[in-house]
Amino acid sequence: MNEGYRRYRRGSDAVLLKPSPQTPITAERFAIAFTRAGLPENLLEVVHLSPEPASDVIKHPSVNFVTGSVAVGRVIAETAANADGLTGSALELGGKDPAYVAPDADLDYTAAELVDGAFFNSGQSCCAIERIYVHDTKSYRLGDLTSTDPNLGPFVSFASAEKIRKQVAYAIQQGAKALIPEDLFVAAKAGTAFVPPQVLVNVNHSMVLITEETFGPMVGIQKVSSASSPISLMHDSKYGLTASVWTNVEANASSRSSEAEDLFRGRRETSTEHPS
Numbered sequence: 001m002n003e004g005y006r007r008y009r010r011g012s013d014a015v016l017l018k019p020s021p022q023t024p025i026t027a028e029r030f031a032i033a034f035t036r037a038g039l040p041e042n043l044l045e046v047v048h049l050s051p052e053p054a055s056d057v058i059k060h061p062s063v064n065f066v067t068g069s070v071a072v073g074r075v076i077a078e079t080a081a082n083a084d085g086l087t088g089s090a091l092e093l094g095g096k097d098p099a100y101v102a103p104d105a106d107l108d109y110t111a112a113e114l115v116d117g118a119f120f121n122s123g124q125s126c127c128a129i130e131r132i133y134v135h136d137t138k139s140y141r142l143g144d145l146t147s148t149d150p151n152l153g154p155f156v157s158f159a160s161a162e163k164i165r166k167q168v169a170y171a172i173q174q175g176a177k178a179l180i181p182e183d184l185f186v187a188a189k190a191g192t193a194f195v196p197p198q199v200l201v202n203v204n205h206s207m208v209l210i211t212e213e214t215f216g217p218m219v220g221i222q223k224v225s226s227a228s229s230p231i232s233l234m235h236d237s238k239y240g241l242t243a244s245v246w247t248n249v250e251a252n253a254s255s256r257s258s259e260a261e262d263l264f265r266g267r268r269e270t271s272t273e274h275p276s
Contacts, residue, residue: 014042014043014044014045015043015044015045016045016047016057016063017030017031017044017045017046017047018046018047018048018049018054018057019046019048021048024048027046028046030046031044031045031046051075055075055079058076058079058080058083058087059079059082059083059084059087060083061083061084061085063083063087073091076089076091077089077091096130096131097127097128097129097130097131098129098130098131098132098133099114099117099129099131099132099133100132100133100134101114101132101133101134101135102135103135114129114132117129118130118132140152140197140217142185142187142188142194142196142197143187143194144187150187152197152217154192154193154194155193155194155195155216156193157193158191158192158193160193160215160216161192161193161194161195164195164214164215164216164218165190165195167208167209167212167214167218168198168200168209168218170207170208170209171200171203171207171208171209171210171220172200174206174207175202176200176201176202176203176207176209176220177200177201177202178198178199178200179198179199179200179201180196180197180198180199182196182198184196185197195216195217196217197217197218198217198218198219199218199219199220199221200218200219200220200221201220201221201222203220203221203222204222205233205236207220210222211237211238213239
C-alpha cells in the first residue's frame with residue numbers, strides 16, 4: 001500500500017487495493033478516509049477477489065505495478081513476470097523482524113521502544129519486532145568454589161540455606177513470582193547448602209522476603225507509582241544499614257538531590273556504638 005500511495009502522490013497511477021480476506025472492512029474504511037480527505041473519484045478502488053481473478057488483474061495491460069506479501073508473493077511474482085509488458089512488482093514477503101540491543105544502549109528508552117515495537121496492534125504489524133538479541137552479561141555458576149568454574153558458593157550452614165528456601169517459598173505462596181528457573185543450577189538441591197540466586201516480582205511489604213534480612217542471593221522487585229512512594233517504602237523497615245538511589249543526576253539534578261536527601265535524612269544506624 002505504501003508504494004501505491006507514493007504512485008498516487010506522483011500523479012502517475014490509480015490504485016486497486018485488494019485486502020486480505022481476513023480484513024475486508026479495514027480496506028473499505030481506508031478508502032472512505034481518502035475520499036473524505038478529497039481524493040478524486042476512482043483513483044482508489046477496493047476490490048475483493050479470490051486468487052484466480054486477482055491473477056487476471058495482475059496480468060491486465062493497464063496494471064503496471066503490484067505489491068504483495070508472503071502468502072501470495074510467489075504467485076504475484078510469477079504472474080507479473082509472465083504478464084505482457086513484464087508488470088513491475090514489489091513484494092513485502094512478511095518478516096520475522098529482529099532487533100539488537102548494543103551494550104551502550106539507553107535501556108530505559110530502548111526497552112519502551114522494543115515493547116511498543118513488539119506489541120503495537122497486538123503484534124499484528126508487518127514490521128513488528130519478533131526477535132530480540134542482547135549481549136550476554138555476567139553469568140553465575142553455583143558449585144564448589146575450590147574448583148575453577150563456579151563463582152557462587154554454598155551458604156555457611158544447612159540451616160541458613162533452608163531459611164532462604166523458606167523465604168522464597170512463602171513469598172511465592174503469597175503471590176510473588178520467581179523469574180529464574182531453579183533447574184539452571186543443578187547443585188541447588190534440598191538438604192544441601194547450595195541455594196540458587198533468585199529474582200522475585202509481585203512482592204510487597206507483607207512478605208518476610210521484603211521485611212526481614214535474607215543474607216543470600218535473593219532480591220525482590222516492587223513497582224512504585226510516584227516519586228514519593230519509593231522513599232516511604234524504603235523507610236518502611238526496621239533496618240537501616242545502607243540504601244541507594246540510581247538515577248540520572250545530570251538530567252534531574254535538583255529533583256533527584258531532594259529525593260536523596262529525603263531518603264538518607266534520619267536513616268537509623270544499626271551498628272553497635274562502642275564507648276571511646
